[in-house]
Amino acid sequence: MSKIKVAELFYSIQGEGRYMGVPSVFLRTFGCNFKCAGFGMPRGKLSREVEDIASRVHYYNKYEELPLVSTGCDSYASWDPRFKDLSPMLESDAIVDRIMQILPNGQWQDEHLVITGGEPLLGWQRAYQDLLDHPSMQSLKEITFETNGTQELSEDFKNYLVEWQAKLKDREVTFSVSAKLPVSGESWEEAIRPDIVCRYQDVGHTYLKFVVANGEDVNDALQAVQEYRSAGFTGSVYLMPVGGVENVYNMNNRTVATLAMKHGLRYSDRLQVPLFKNEWGT
Ligand code: SF4
Numbered sequence: 001m002s003k004i005k006v007a008e009l010f011y012s013i014q015g016e017g018r019y020m021g022v023p024s025v026f027l028r029t030f031g032c033n034f035k036c037a038g039f040g041m042p043r044g045k046l047s048r049e050v051e052d053i054a055s056r057v058h059y060y061n062k063y064e065e066l067p068l069v070s071t072g073c074d075s076y077a078s079w080d081p082r083f084k085d086l087s088p089m090l091e092s093d094a095i096v097d098r099i100m101q102i103l104p105n106g107q108w109q110d111e112h113l114v115i116t117g118g119e120p121l122l123g124w125q126r127a128y129q130d131l132l133d134h135p136s137m138q139s140l141k142e143i144t145f146e147t148n149g150t151q152e153l154s155e156d157f158k159n160y161l162v163e164w165q166a167k168l169k170d171r172e173v174t175f176s177v178s179a180k181l182p183v184s185g186e187s188w189e190e191a192i193r194p195d196i197v198c199r200y201q202d203v204g205h206t207y208l209k210f211v212v213a214n215g216e217d218v219n220d221a222l223q224a225v226q227e228y229r230s231a232g233f234t235g236s237v238y239l240m241p242v243g244g245v246e247n248v249y250n251m252n253n254r255t256v257a258t259l260a261m262k263h264g265l266r267y268s269d270r271l272q273v274p275l276f277k278n279e280w281g282t
Helices: 049-055 081-086 092-102 125-133 155-166 194-200 215-230 246-263 272-276
Strands: 003-013 023-029 089-091 112-116 142-147 172-177 205-212 237-241
Touching: 003 092, 003 125, 003 272, 023 092, 089 092, 092 125, 125 155, 155 172, 172 194, 194 205, 194 215, 205 215, 215 237, 215 246, 237 246, 246 272
Parallel strands: 023 112, 112 142, 142 172, 172 205, 205 237
Antiparallel strands: 003 023, 003 089
16 A cells, blocks of 8 residues: 655645635655745845754644744745654555544545645655545545646646546646745756646646745746746646745735736735744644
8 A cells, every 4th residue: 555755635725826715634755856045034034943943843742832033934844854753654544544534524524635744746746646536536626736836747646637538527627726836945947847837737627826925026027927828737826925934924025916906817825823822733
């Protein structure tokens, strides 16, 4: 039976993108190919906020005890190897048991499954098939992969997802692609991969979601959109404010909403910040 290294598994409301407001189970897998230490920092500077937390890692026994950060990646413990012991390797049966426990009626109804990270397409594509084939998962209809858009889908997984959707009416797979702009601190060449993202469109509904703080970031987003469109990307584009903590989010959300309107792009909130202060497990 396949195993997945699970950073978090919780039930909440989807706060971002196409399914904003939908009750959702979040499966956060461990591992990412990026660090995104530039978020919330002046251009060219990288956050070191997590270094202090990592130096005290043995004080923390579970995710809920970890501090929130206002700069860098807000889900740092889901990929930083220094926090790896907080994320157990779980067999798909154990993951499904836990999902059934946290669903309000002990079975899938109108809830949707979010497979997030870290970067969820990095290493677990084979294991997701075992998970979704479990008898208790058969009434699930909607899945979103929250990806940074740099990981190819294997042929096997592509075929599997196409067949999974065909098996039941109204089933749909979505790729919510949060492509990383220079504001993240990652390089353009590695982060903006229209060739890969366009192939997600062969499998499911695919949209782009750019995390931005100001007009300079939005200009980067517009340039990236041009590259995606030239490669054949046809989906929607969202702008979402930087801000994993409330004060940063509050500084940015109105500016970003205004910039989204100005450029005819969609605005995505991050409802988990005003509703739940973006605490772990929300
Ligand atoms: S891609 Fe996502 S999970 Fe990975 S470091 Fe960047 S923000 Fe964090």
